[in-house]
Amino acid sequence: MNFSFSDDQVLLKNSVRAALDEQCKPAHVRAMMEDSRGYGDGLWSEMAKLGWLGLPFAEEYGGAGLGLVELCLVEEELGRAAYPGPYFASVVLGGLGLALGGSPAQKEKWLSAVASGSARLSAALVEESLDWDPASTRTTATRAGDGFTLTGVKRFVPWAHVADALLVPARAPEGLSLFLVAPGAPGVSLRPMVGIDLANRWSEMRLEGTPVKADAVVGQPGGAGPLLESLLRRAAVCASAEMLGAARRSLDMSVEYAKVREQFGQPIGSFQAIRHRCAEMLMAAENAHAAVYYAAWALNAGAEDAAMAASVCKSYVSEAARQVCGDAIQVHGGIGFTWEYDLHLYFKRAKALEPLYGDAEYHRELIARQVVA
Amino acid sequence: MDLNYTTEDVAFRKRVRTWLEQNMPRHIRNLDERKAWHRRLYEAGYLGMGWPKEYGGQGARPMEQAIVADEMARAGAPAPTNSLGVGIVGPTIVVHGTDAQKRRYLRKILTAEEMWCQLYSEPNAGSDLAALRTAAEDKGDHFFVNGQKIWTSGGAVADWGLLLARTDPAVPKHKGITCFLMNMHQPGVDVRPLKQITGSSEFCEVFMTNARVEKENMIGRLGEGWAIAQTTLGYERGGRALARITTYASQYKMLMEAARRLKRNGRPILDDAVTRQKLGRIWADLEVERYGALRTLTMLERGEHPGAGGSLTKLSYSEFEKRFMELAEEILGPYGQLTDGVPPEFRLEVDTAVGDHGTWAYAFLWSRAGTIYAGSSEIQKNVIGERILGLPKETRADRAGATR
Numbered sequence: 001m002n003f004s005f006s007d008d009q010v011l012l013k014n015s016v017r018a019a020l021d022e023q024c025k026p027a028h029v030r031a032m033m034e035d036s037r038g039y040g041d042g043l044w045s046e047m048a049k050l051g052w053l054g055l056p057f058a059e060e061y062g063g064a065g066l067g068l069v070e071l072c073l074v075e076e077e078l079g080r081a082a083y084p085g086p087y088f089a090s091v092v093l094g095g096l097g098l099a100l101g102g103s104p105a106q107k108e109k110w111l112s113a114v115a116s117g118s119a120r121l122s123a124a125l126v127e128e129s130l131d132w133d134p135a136s137t138r139t140t141a142t143r144a145g146d147g148f149t150l151t152g153v154k155r156f157v158p159w160a161h162v163a164d165a166l167l168v169p170a171r172a173p174e175g176l177s178l179f180l181v182a183p184g185a186p187g188v189s190l191r192p193m194v195g196i197d198l199a200n201r202w203s204e205m206r207l208e209g210t211p212v213k214a215d216a217v218v219g220q221p222g223g224a225g226p227l228l229e230s231l232l233r234r235a236a237v238c239a240s241a242e243m244l245g246a247a248r249r250s251l252d253m254s255v256e257y258a259k260v261r262e263q264f265g266q267p268i269g270s271f272q273a274i275r276h277r278c279a280e281m282l283m284a285a286e287n288a289h290a291a292v293y294y295a296a297w298a299l300n301a302g303a304e305d306a307a308m309a310a311s312v313c314k315s316y317v318s319e320a321a322r323q324v325c326g327d328a329i330q331v332h333g334g335i336g337f338t339w340e341y342d343l344h345l346y347f348k349r350a351k352a353l354e355p356l357y358g359d360a361e362y363h364r365e366l367i368a369r370q371v372v373a
Numbered sequence: 374m375d376l377n378y379t380t381e382d383v384a385f386r387k388r389v390r391t392w393l394e395q396n397m398p399r400h401i402r403n404l405d406e407r408k409a410w411h412r413r414l415y416e417a418g419y420l421g422m423g424w425p426k427e428y429g430g431q432g433a434r435p436m437e438q439a440i441v442a443d444e445m446a447r448a449g450a451p452a453p454t455n456s457l458g459v460g461i462v463g464p465t466i467v468v469h470g471t472d473a474q475k476r477r478y479l480r481k482i483l484t485a486e487e488m489w490c491q492l493y494s495e496p497n498a499g500s501d502l503a504a505l506r507t508a509a510e511d512k513g514d515h516f517f518v519n520g521q522k523i524w525t526s527g528g529a530v531a532d533w534g535l536l537l538a539r540t541d542p543a544v545p546k547h548k549g550i551t552c553f554l555m556n557m558h559q560p561g562v563d564v565r566p567l568k569q570i571t572g573s574s575e576f577c578e579v580f581m582t583n584a585r586v587e588k589e590n591m592i593g594r595l596g597e598g599w600a601i602a603q604t605t606l607g608y609e610r611g612g613r614a615l616a617r618i619t620t621y622a623s624q625y626k627m628l629m630e631a632a633r634r635l636k637r638n639g640r641p642i643l644d645d646a647v648t649r650q651k652l653g654r655i656w657a658d659l660e661v662e663r664y665g666a667l668r669t670l671t672m673l674e675r676g677e678h679p680g681a682g683g684s685l686t687k688l689s690y691s692e693f694e695k696r697f698m699e700l701a702e703e704i705l706g707p708y709g710q711l712t713d714g715v716p717p718e719f720r721l722e723v724d725t726a727v728g729d730h731g732t733w734a735y736a737f738l739w740s741r742a743g744t745i746y747a748g749s750s751e752i753q754k755n756v757i758g759e760r761i762l763g764l765p766k767e768t769r770a771d772r773a774g775a776t777r
Contacts, residue, residue, distance in 0.1 A: 001377065002375045002376075009374070069374050255763070266765075269764035270766060270768065272755065275762075279753070279755075280754065287665060287689060290661060290665045291664060364649070364653030365649060367656050368652050
């Protein structure tokens with residue numbers, strides 16, 4: 001039993017923190033919020049060089065062969081920096097999706113390109129209904145020769161506008177299937193969906209008779225259900241890690257502010273109303289930490305309670321991060337409500353990830369199914 | 374990071390489980406039987422495990438201690454007794470006591486031949502413990518103690534008490550306190566049970582009128598009492614980290630069993646979406662407490678002291694317990710309030726916080742104690758704010774002046 005980071009993991013965390021402190025300052029985040037594409041090539045190639053883009057992939061695909069705990073360490077730091085860019089979309093959604101279910105040829109082609117930074121992936125995992133259960137997929141895949149044509153509408157597809165290929169679930173005659181689709185393929189149209197977290201980008205993706213070849217199927221036709229469930233669990237836990245990072249940053253800023261901001265002739269942190277709130281924020285952050293890294297370990301190790309741990313993690317952290325980031329604004333008072341002050345970057349990052357990959361209520365129902373059974 | 378138990382720990386758990394199966398009494402009817410069970414646990418090496426070997430312990434790892442407590446919770450084993458003696462008084466004597474005190478008291482604490490209580494809180498010194506007024510007056514070879522203590526756990530059966538008393542009212546309040554070992558069997562000591570909201574009396578009030586404490590029974594030096602009480606002591610630190618969670622989990626399972634018989638709005642209550650959300654949330658919170666316990670045990674195993682981190686743990690689980698019991702009451706409705714005449718299918722038969730089989734009503738009422746005793750949630754938040762986050766202390770009026 002050892003619930004602590006190894007020396008290598010600590011080293012990784014510190015080096016990610018140092019690189020982001022240098023290259024992903026709030027000024028960079030703000031610049032990218034205004035940028036039409038939304039992320040910078042400089043930081044992207046630095047991420048490739050540092051090995052972050054291939055972190056969870058096998059070495060034969062140019063990856064570092066590390067696990068979910070390490071991936072969550074990186075994600076936590078990205079959340080802490082309100083990082084703008086397609087890291088999560090490319091490495092977690094697309095990359096892990098292919099790593100879990102792709103053919104050797106697909107992995108060869110895409111994972112190496114993701115790891116080197118030359119290609120970006122994403123996945124279109126939710127439709128109009130916002131039901132995160134893959135079984136709810138309504139997009140259709142009709143047989144056409146060796147391949148299929150896809151028709152349907154996907155929503156909240158992260159970073160689709162810069163993706164080279166997207167994982168798209170659709171219902172084929174064989175059952176729920178997963179396809180690799182190029183956003184430039186015939187019949188595909190993207191429309192931006194602009195949320196409050198401007199350092200993150202989403203699109204609506206329409207497919208109208210989009211042709212895909214047989215080799216674009218990921219896994220077996222009709223066999224995508226378990227693969228998607230497995231991918232969604234990983235996405236939920238990595239998103240939680242990012243929310244945890246946003247919460248930590250918000251807490252740190254609140255504590256620093258409470259030490260120096262004076263009212264009634266004293267630092268506001270000396271008032272119990274503020275101090276107790278900060279203590280509650282720390283408790284929530286520490287519990288969220290335990291939830292994220294337990295789930296990351298459990299999924300990685302294939303532990304018996306891995307599915308449960310993923311739902312515990314996403315349901316707990318979704319609300320804990322909301323609470324901590326929101327309390328941070330309250331501790332700051334007026335300045336926390338200004339655009340100029342950076343706090344809202346983290347508040348919005350946590351908020352953006354809260355409903356994605358299943359919100360707290362979705363995952364609580366999954367938990368209830370397991371405990372009631 | 375590896376959250377599997379080591380093969381060594383798995384084997385140890387198995388040994389403990391087997392031993393419990395063969396040795397555990399089904400019912401404990403009185404204190405003598407509980408003491409006998411305590412003694413048996415001690416002789417098997419499952420009690421006072423964290424104490425150093427030279428004082429009768431096993432020098433066991435925190436994980437081993439946690440596993441024993443966890444297996445006892447799993448088996449529904451009766452609790453041993455003298456927990457304050459084993460958990461706090463003994464370790465205090467080991468660290469601060471004289472050789473004579475160690476020889477005289479330690480072994481009898483472990484064997485429960487002598488039962489101990491802790492004489493700390495007073496009616497006007499709860500969260501502000503250092504405001505205590507019970508006075509110990511130097512009479513040459515002994516002290517005379519006068520004052521009143523309250524919330525004395527196990528006071529009614531204690532042979533001895535670890536006492537904090539004021540020996541110098543002229544100095545700032547934290548500096549004028551001294552620590553003593555006081556014999557409870559003397560005319561100057563009057564112990565009265567304190568009836569709690571549970572209707573039971575796990576706590577007492579203790580009135581001292583010229584109670585005598587020999588000089589040789591002072592712990593440390595004059596005026597060092599506050600510092601001694603503040604030291605994070607205790608060898609039983611793996612303690613109830615896992616056992617607490619196992620107890621919650623068995624209570625949760627019993628709640629689910631009971632809920633299977635109940636309906637809400639014409640449907641089984643377990644099909645009710647609102648109830649399912651609440652059950653899902655509490656289970657998630659319970660799991661998070663478990664993950665946290667594994668994190669704490671990892672620190673302890675590495676020889677790190679959680680220090681003020683203990684305040685985070687205590688705050689988290691005691692507040693959780695209240696939320697959990699409130700949910701149980703919501704689901705069980707009036708069944709959850711029954712103290713007698715409970716239909717068998719709604720009975721709670723796992724240990725409550727004090728180690729007794731009990732009713733939901735009793736466990737619910739007890740959950741109100743956890744966020745008050747051993748430092749209220751508000752005190753824990755002050756500790757977290759000041760010692761972990763480094764927030765400034767509030768301006769306090771009581772740091773400098775004398776107490777009289």
